[in-house]
Amino acid sequence: MEPLTPVSPQVTYDAIETAAGDAGLIIMGAQHPRVSEAKELNGGTLILLGAGQEFWPTLQKSPEWQDRTANPVDRWSDRVVSSLANRFGATVHFPFGGPPYTPFIDWALKSGRAFLSPVGAMVHDTVGMMISYRGALHFPQEFDIPVTTVSSPCDGCPAPCTTACPVGALNAETFYKLDTCHAYLDTDDGHPCMTNGCAARLACPVSVAFNRDPAQTAHHMKAFHPS
Numbered sequence: 001m002e003p004l005t006p007v008s009p010q011v012t013y014d015a016i017e018t019a020a021g022d023a024g025l026i027i028m029g030a031q032h033p034r035v036s037e038a039k040e041l042n043g044g045t046l047i048l049l050g051a052g053q054e055f056w057p058t059l060q061k062s063p064e065w066q067d068r069t070a071n072p073v074d075r076w077s078d079r080v081v082s083s084l085a086n087r088f089g090a091t092v093h094f095p096f097g098g099p100p101y102t103p104f105i106d107w108a109l110k111s112g113r114a115f116l117s118p119v120g121a122m123v124h125d126t127v128g129m130m131i132s133y134r135g136a137l138h139f140p141q142e143f144d145i146p147v148t149t150v151s152s153p154c155d156g157c158p159a160p161c162t163t164a165c166p167v168g169a170l171n172a173e174t175f176y177k178l179d180t181c182h183a184y185l186d187t188d189d190g191h192p193c194m195t196n197g198c199a200a201r202l203a204c205p206v207s208v209a210f211n212r213d214p215a216q217t218a219h220h221m222k223a224f225h226p227s
Contacts, residue, residue, distance in 0.1 A: 011088050013145050016047055016137070019087065023080050024058030025049045025134060028124060029111025030145040033138075045139040047090075048104075048111060049081060050124075051132040056216040073134075073219070081135030090137035104133050112148030118159045119200055120175030125150045128206030129161065130197075130217070153206045164203035166193075185225045194221050 017027050028050035033041040059065050064076040074096045085092035095104040108114035108122060114131070117123040124131050162172040166189070169181035184190040193199060197217035201207055 011139065012143060013047075016084070016088060019084055020049055021052070021054070023084065024052070024055045025080070026052035026126075028127070028131075028133060029108055029113040031107070031111050032142050032145070033107075033110070041138055043140070043142075045142050045145060046107060046111075047137045047139075047145075048107060048133055049084075049135050049137065050127070051134060051216075052127075053210075053212075055132075055134075056213045073223075077134040081137070085137050088137065088139070090139050093136040093138060095133050095135070102136070104136070107136065108133065113150060115152035115154060117154055117161055117204070118172045119161050119170040121161075121170065121201065123153055123204060123206065125153060126206070127210045127212075128153065128204040128208070129201035130204075130207045130210055130212045132220070153204075157205065160203040160205075161200045164199040166199060170198070170200035182225055185221075194218065194225065197221060 013027075013030065020027060026049070027047055029048040031046050033043065033046050059073065059076055062072070062076050064072040064079070074094075077094065077096075081094070082092050084090070093102045093104075095102060105122065108124075108131075109116070113125045114122050115124075117129060121129055122131055123129050159172070161170065165171065165181075167180055167184045169177045169184065171177075185194055195218050196202065196214055197212075198221070
């Protein structure tokens with residue numbers, strides 16, 4: 001792996017948050033890694049970046065979207081997050097491009113801002129179950145990050161996600177029955193899930209409050225279940 005560029009004194013959490021926001025991303029978690037499946041992350045500061053409210057309109061204006069070729073979201077993420085890494089002197093990691101895959105689920109849970117929902121899928125404190133991590137920046141030294149004091153949004157929630165799936169593909173007993181999900185999406189009854197998004201994920205009150213553009217959700221569903 002290429003040596004990390006030394007972090008300049010100007011690198012701060014706030015500066016990264018502002019630059020990420022200007023690019024259409026939000027910080028979805030941060031940590032000072034001590035132990036990780038990826039040994040190069042033992043130490044320093046890790047910033048997880050994901051899709052916020054400005055991601056979708058930003059993506060639609062991008063060359064990756066307008067050239068109408070495959071994988072616009074991943075190609076956009078590669079360009080934009082890599083640019084942020086170069087700007088701030090970080091090593092970049094992505095949740096796509098494997099195997100082997102980078103352990104984003106592990107990193108997300110250790111950030112203290114993502115949790116396991118009753119149906120086994122992750123839930124985030126601000127985007128709910130509509131999670132889309134687009135990349136991560138790892139810095140060679142520690143700098144101040146916000147102290148995480150949030151609790152799981154599932155605490156005290158009546159868990160509508162456990163009963164929302166029309167075929168029980170996401171449930172609290174067996175978690176995710178992938179074959180059942182794909183089979184349902186092939187039917188006419190499954191069309192609303194393809195156009196509006198996963199009913200279980202959309203049932204999460206935090207997902208509802210996040211109010212993601214249905215067109216973005218439909219794009220991700222098509223990638224998940226190509227017709």
